[in-house]
Amino acid sequence: MALETRIFENDAWSREAMNRDVTDPDCYYLVAFPPDAPTQIDAYAGLQAPRGATEGDIQTIAVTEEARGHGLGRTLVQTLLIEARKRGAREVFLEVRADNPGAQRVYRRLGFEELGVRRGYYQPDNVDALVMRVRLTAPEMAPAVPSEPERPEATE
Template sequence: MTFQLRRAGVADVDSIMAIETSTFTTDAWSSATMRADLASEHTYYLVAFPPDERENIVGYAGLLAPRGGTDADIQTIAVTEASRGHGLGRALMDRLIDEARGRGVTEVFLEVRADNPVAHQLYVKLGFAEIAVRPNYYQPDGVDAIVMRLSVQPARTTLAVGVESIQTEESR
């Protein structure tokens, strides 16, 4: 399957909430909370959709990363059941981590439900490490949250193999 990503906005709240409430049946965010997060200058949200179907949202993810700060949090991520298993969750996470890097973040944190091994495994593959457990964090289910952290390396640019440096008149 092929997907495209775009920046999410407040106009996407209804589509995001349809996924949110079907994915997180007992602990979904409220529409008001989601709307406020989407409108915040400190967050960066993406939505995913099939090519050329911008309004057919099949996944979303959000990052809290205030500019000038060194820490960021993955706020939420969800993919419709029909779109799971095709790498979309990883693509969303990769893009959020890139955004965090671009904002100068050195550590990204998240919480994952202890009863969600698929998400947990994705985060481990992305380089996140477990650092703590928050007992009974997810309510009303009483499920523990595993707190995870990723150390973000700054972007590096190098010359491609076989490419020579040249001196211009101005640099001599």
């Protein structure tokens, strides 16, 4: 929860909401940590994709500022997309803050396209959310969603 509240200062999930999602069998969560510091969390990401459903939703992704810029976020998203595909999803949705161009760039490079805007979605900051989707069955997704995720660059 410390990483959640540090990264999402004003709109962090509650402990109850996080616990509910992490223990939900329809959800799949990843946690990344440095090999030399297994108690330090660098990032986490969560997917909701019930088995057999045709849609999934990336619920959250958080990467510490220190771990950004090395491909970790991309690798987490790729891994979530691989899991969504295994569960039967043909498309995955997400919302991203309109004021987060770095995350938007990562998603676009992975094949996500913008579908619309949810005005004032992130409260209390009143920041819009861009709704994005990637189709996992599209031929152009082959390079973006490998059968195995890419390994992020090592951080020193």
